[in-house]
Amino acid sequence: MDLLGAFLFPKRCAICDGILKVGQEELCHACQRIPREVGEDCCAYCGKPVAEEECCEDCRDSRRSFEYGRSALWYDAAMRQSMSRFKYHGRQEYAAYYGAVLARKYGEWIRDVAPQALIPVPLHRRRYQKRGYNQAELIARELGKRCDVPVDGEYLFRKRDTTPQKELSRWERQRNLQNAFYVGNVSGELCKYERCVIIIDDIYTTGSTVESCSHVLRANGTDKIYFLCVCTGLGY
Ligand SMILES: [Zn+2]
Ligand SMILES: [Zn+2]
Structure with missing residues (x-):
């Protein structure tokens, strides 16, 4: 600048x-x-902080189409404010911080996993137009730049303009997201090679969003699906 x-x-x-x-x-x-980093005591599948269990309640009770995933920071009051400015008040520049945190914490792991692409959780077209950007894609680009992994924001799409997840109960969330995503046929070449991907999102809550994305990716031939989120919480 x-x-x-x-x-x-x-x-x-x-x-x-x-x-x-x-x-x-x-x-x-x-x-x-x-910012409080998520430690070692976390769910083996979703990385949510848990006291002693191997696996959190959500992962025990729900289907998991991904291998596993992790988040970098606790979704506490400070991160809630940060995320809210990032998503709703145009502070797109925060993506650089989120990307850097993920790269520092998981850069080595990403190299081991060697994904073909980072796939941001898509926004519905209407919401994208209203906001002007997809927050998950901004994070993915900052992370991809630092870890040298391409970002594919033109592979997975959101079909319906679903009700914001935070306004729904756990059961409603799962229902709300069923069939909410689909894989586009825009690029045959990319689709063919994406056999291992990391889904990128801003906040992990119950895992229904990542699960719905994973389910669709798997149905379209992706073998290994992981995810990384900036924040994770113990529910709202
Ligand atoms: Zn879990
Ligand atoms: Zn400050």
Whole structure:
């Protein structure tokens, strides 16, 4: 960014939204310690923090079409605010922070998994037009850039404009998402080679979104499906 750009659109801290000083990247000094990383005690399938169990309740009770997946940060009050500004108030630049966190925490793992592509969870066309961007795709691009994996945002699509998941109960969420996604036939070549992918999303809650995406990808010939999300919570 040139000097005028930096003056007109200063970079902001992805946690407190304060203007960053020269030399500060992504977060201001005061916010460095605020984001809480997900530790080792997590569900083997979905990576949700669990106390002692191997597997969380949701993964025990629901079908899982993916291998497994992980998230980087707890979805606590600070991340809730951060995500809300990112998704609803145009702070697209936060994607750089989210991508960097995922790359730092899971970069090595991504190299081992060696996916052909990162697949962002798609938004329905109407919501995309309203928001102007797909937050999951921005995160995927920042991560892909850092880990040298291509992002394919033209493979998986959302069919219906589903009700926002956060307004629904667990049972309703699963129903809401049934048949919500489909694989497009836009690029025969890409479809043919995507046998191992990592789905990328912003927030992991019950896993119904990732499960619905995985189910469709698997039905279309993807063998290995993993996922990475920026945040994970213990439900709303
Ligand atoms: Zn800050
Ligand atoms: Zn789980």
